Amino acid sequence: MSEQESGLRARLIEVGVELVTREGVQALSLREIARRAEVSHGAPRRYFPTHLELLSAIARRGFADLGAKAAEALGDDTASPRDRLTVLSGVYLDFALSQRGMYELMFRHDLLESGALGLRDTSLPLFGMLVDLVARVRPEADARIVAGALWANLHGIAQLWGWGSLQLATGTDDFVPLLRSVLDAHVGPEER
Structure with a gap:
């Protein structure tokens, strides 16, 4: 070329x-x-x-941008694994809510399910960061399963918050208390 x-x-x-x-x-x-x-x-x-190949290339850029934001935010490796997990989760939610169109594209099933497009492999490094941090916070647990459940919760918060449903149901305009609750549920309460 x-x-x-x-x-x-x-x-x-x-x-x-x-x-x-x-x-x-x-x-x-x-x-x-x-x-x-x-x-x-x-x-x-x-x-x-194909149209899907172009959409996949655009979505790859979204995963790269999210990965770069996560890596930058996690630059302080002196913070505790729990604090780093909180930061990573916050970056994910901020990205999902500020880049709604890109976020929606990144998780389209037709793009992720097509093995020929390779988009699913593009999302795995970010999930790997999540698994690594969960393993450090909960070494006794199956980190992949706990990270998967945490990711599902974060994805749910992103979707429901974006639709306005959680603000209405909880009466809050700040997702941080929800994020804390999700982290407490999956990795235990924060040590004080």
Whole structure:
């Protein structure tokens, strides 16, 4: 692939990232991405034979951004594993709520289930961070199972908070107490 071709491929992904960030996942059509990239409507097919392949490339960028935010937030390795788990969980929720369109795209089942797209493998390093921290906080537990349950809870908070359901049900406009409760339930109360 020539430098110009790889530049156009990267531009299509970038336009897709901008589009999903500003307008949501429903705006991600091949035609709209091509229009905003100022190329013919057939141009994306040269680099992404299917719409799912382009969506997967855009979602990979979301996983990379979330991973980078998590790594930056966890930079202080002197903090306790529980504190680091709290930070990682907060970063996940902040990303999910501030990047709703991207978050929705990242967890689309049709993208994750397609082995050919390899998107599921892109999400595993972040889950690995979660498993590692859970193992440090609860060494007696099956860390993968506890981390999976914790992740499911975080995902549920993100979805329900984004819809406004949790604010209505709990009467709060801050998800931090919910996050603390979820962490207490999965890894035990914070030591004081």
